[in-house]
Amino acid sequence: MTEISERAVVRRLNDRFGFGPAPGDLDAGVDATVRRLLGPAKDAAVPVPTGLEPPETVKKKDQDKDAKKAANKQRAAQERKLTIWWLDRMVVSRTAGERLTWFWHGHFATSNQKVRNTAWMLAQNQTQRTLALGRFGDLAQAMIVDTAMIRWLDGQKNRKGSPNENLAREFMELFTLGIGHYQEADVAQGARCLTGWVLRKDAATLQRRRFDTGSKTVLGRTGDFDAKGFARLALAQPASAGFVIGRLWFRLVSATPPDAATVARLTTAYGVNRDIRSLLTAMVAEGAFKDPASSLVKEPVEWAVGLLRALKLRPSKLEEKEQSKLLAGLRGMGQLPYRPPSVGGWPAGASWLTTSAGVTRLQLAQQLAKKADLSAVKDSQDAAALLGVDGWSDRTKTALAGVKDPAQLTAVAACAPEYVVSG
Numbered sequence: 001m002t003e004i005s006e007r008a009v010v011r012r013l014n015d016r017f018g019f020g021p022a023p024g025d026l027d028a029g030v031d032a033t034v035r036r037l038l039g040p041a042k043d044a045a046v047p048v049p050t051g052l053e054p055p056e057t058v059k060k061k062d063q064d065k066d067a068k069k070a071a072n073k074q075r076a077a078q079e080r081k082l083t084i085w086w087l088d089r090m091v092v093s094r095t096a097g098e099r100l101t102w103f104w105h106g107h108f109a110t111s112n113q114k115v116r117n118t119a120w121m122l123a124q125n126q127t128q129r130t131l132a133l134g135r136f137g138d139l140a141q142a143m144i145v146d147t148a149m150i151r152w153l154d155g156q157k158n159r160k161g162s163p164n165e166n167l168a169r170e171f172m173e174l175f176t177l178g179i180g181h182y183q184e185a186d187v188a189q190g191a192r193c194l195t196g197w198v199l200r201k202d203a204a205t206l207q208r209r210r211f212d213t214g215s216k217t218v219l220g221r222t223g224d225f226d227a228k229g230f231a232r233l234a235l236a237q238p239a240s241a242g243f244v245i246g247r248l249w250f251r252l253v254s255a256t257p258p259d260a261a262t263v264a265r266l267t268t269a270y271g272v273n274r275d276i277r278s279l280l281t282a283m284v285a286e287g288a289f290k291d292p293a294s295s296l297v298k299e300p301v302e303w304a305v306g307l308l309r310a311l312k313l314r315p316s317k318l319e320e321k322e323q324s325k326l327l328a329g330l331r332g333m334g335q336l337p338y339r340p341p342s343v344g345g346w347p348a349g350a351s352w353l354t355t356s357a358g359v360t361r362l363q364l365a366q367q368l369a370k371k372a373d374l375s376a377v378k379d380s381q382d383a384a385a386l387l388g389v390d391g392w393s394d395r396t397k398t399a400l401a402g403v404k405d406p407a408q409l410t411a412v413a414a415c416a417p418e419y420v421v422s423g
Contacts, residue, residue, distance in 0.1 A: 003290040006030055008423065011388055012289070013037060015298070015422035016252045017096040017280065020306025021388040037096040038133075038281050046092065048126075049085045052078050052118040078118040083337050084323055086125065087315040090305040096280065100132035101125065102301065102337075103251055108143045108175060109340035110152045120148040121338050123203070136244055136274035141231045144171055145197070147204040153343065156199045160212040163191040170343050172234055178246075181239040182219065189218045193230035235274065241267045245279065253283050254294035255349055262286060295423045297352050300333035300361070302422075307365060307414050310387050311372035322371060329364030333357045358415065365411035374406035383413035392418055 004012070007026060010033050014021040017037040025033070055071035090098055105128060112121050124146050131139040143149055150156055150167070158164035168190035172182045196211030197204050206227075216225050219233045234240060245266050249258055258266065269275075269282030288294050298306070304326070308315065315326060330336045334357065335346055377383055380392055380400040387410075392400065396416045403409040413419065 001287055001290075002292055003287075004292050004423075005390075008390065009290055011390070012294075012422060013284065014388070015302075015306070016099075016296070018093065018099050019090050019302055020309055022094075022309050023312075026388055034281070034284055036094060038277055038284075039095070041095055043089070043093045043095050043097055046085065046089045048122070049081045052082065052122055054078075054117045054119065075116060075118070079112055079121075079338060080323075080327065082118045082122055083327060084315045086337050087301075087305060087308075087326070090301075091308050091314055097129065097132050100276070100280075101129040103248070104128040104132060104139065105337070106251075106340060106345040107247060108146075108149065109343050109345035110146075110148050110338075111340050112148075112338045115148045115151045117148070117151070118338075120151065120203075124148040125338075133277040133280070134275075136270075136276055137232070137235050139276075140171075140176060140235060141228045143175070144194070144227050144231045145204065145206075147199065150197050150204045151199060155194060155197050156204070158191055158195050158197070159210040160192075160195050163188070163195060163212070165191040167191075167194055168230070171231070174344060176231075176234040176243065177237055177239050178243040181237060181243075182234075185217075186219050189216045190230050192216050193218065193225045194227050197227075241270055241274070244274070245270060248276075248279065249283065251296075251348065252280070253286070254288050254291070255296065256288070256293070258286075258288065262288070292423075295421050297349050297421050299346065299348070299352060300330055300335040300357070301337060303361070303414075303420060304330060304364065304368075307368060307387075310414075311368055311374075311410075313368060313371055318371065322367065325367050326364065329360055329367070332360035333364075353420070361420070362411060362415050365414040366408065369407040369410040369414070372407075372410070374410055377406040377410055380409070380413065383410050384418075386410065387413060387419050389413075389416075389418045392416065 006029065009030050010026055010028060011021060013030070013033045014025055055074045090102065093099070105125065108128070110124060112118065115121060127142050127146060128139070131142060153167040153170055154164050155167045158167065165187050169187045172186065172190065173179055192212040193216055196206050196208065198207045198210065213224060215222055218225060218230060219237060221233055223229070225233065242263055245263060246257060266279060266282050270279045283289060315323060318326065327336065340346055377386060380397060383400065384392060396418060400409060400413060403412055
């Protein structure tokens with residue numbers, strides 16, 4: 001198998017387990033880069049935003065139009081603050097922790113469009129960050145009783161005698177097992193395990209009188225299982241390891257599924273403890289990670305954060321007008337943190353390469369480039385060095401040749417295939 005160069009592997013590591021290389025990162029070797037990204041070190045803390053408590057709830061019959069408008073405006077401002085904070089964390093991150101937090105946000109996709117509570121979304125985000133590189137079992141058990149998740153998948157409507165199957169079904173289908181590895185009876189019985197949760201102002205709590213006690217048979221096991229017990233049953237299924245490995249592989253390594261021998265090796269690394277850090281380290285050692293064919297299209301957030309990093313711009317330091325343009329650009333490309341389109345998360349691959357997305361990408365790149373110090377960018381080679389690209393194709397060279405303005409040159413270069421695709 002032909003392999004990409006060591007420098008290209010370093011770039012790929014920074015793209016896949018981070019948000020692109022920061023200046024100087026491509027000069028490090030593969031081993032040093034793996035240690036930085038997947039070692040025990042943690043990213044420096046970024047102060048958590050405050051003032052995210054939701055507006056006071058007013059009964060519809062007592063709520064006038066002005067009060068409703070004010071409440072919606074407050075929610076929008078809170079979500080904006082939270083989104084800028086997370087984008088800031090992504091830009092300054094130096095380990096794989098933040099990149100995996102982003103991955104788990106897409107895996108356990110939860111949208112504030114329905115949750116309508118930024119404090120709950122922040123709590124979920126922090127849980128995913130804390131457990132991002134730890135044991136998948138801990139993360140899955142935390143997510144099944146997470147307040148935002150319960151609100152998102154109607155868990156508060158699930159009570160003894162009147163079960164709601166939404167969370168039980170999605171937990172098995174999208175989070176732990178995949179289609180074909182459970183039966184409808186498992187969904188019905190699993191829903192009984194998840195009864196009793198109610199939403200309070202601060203968090204979801206278990207109300208015992210609403211919980212369905214008694215024997216349940218789920219995935220071939222019988223007992224008086226609760227939410228975390230149900231999660232453990234799903235994780236104990238043979239299909240679970242392969243499902244989680246496949247999801248991580250698809251987003252971080254290659255769109256081509258791993259063969260059986262590769263899955264077996266990765267399952268061994270994942271182990272009985274379902275260790276995410278060990279699994280990712282094993283993925284890097286696979287030949288497919290160095291295969292030229294294992295290119296992946298960057299998601300809009302990954303692309304934008306990588307560009308911000310290359311330009312040495314922090315979202316929190318941008319003027320409010322520029323922050324609005326950044327968020328509008330991400331929205332226009334179809335990907336905004338805390339707003340996945342469905343419980344299935346965001347798409348991948350060529351779906352991000354539509355004509356309309358390309359126009360929005362160029363506009364956002366132009367806006368960001370105008371805010372950066374580009375005094376060192378004189379030609380396409382300088383733009384390549386800035387963006388961490390090893391070289392341009394003849395077609396891209398031709399497109400860049402006639403562009404003299406540094407900001408425009410950088411913007412066009414950032415929209416070239418060599419940068420939009422993690423090669």
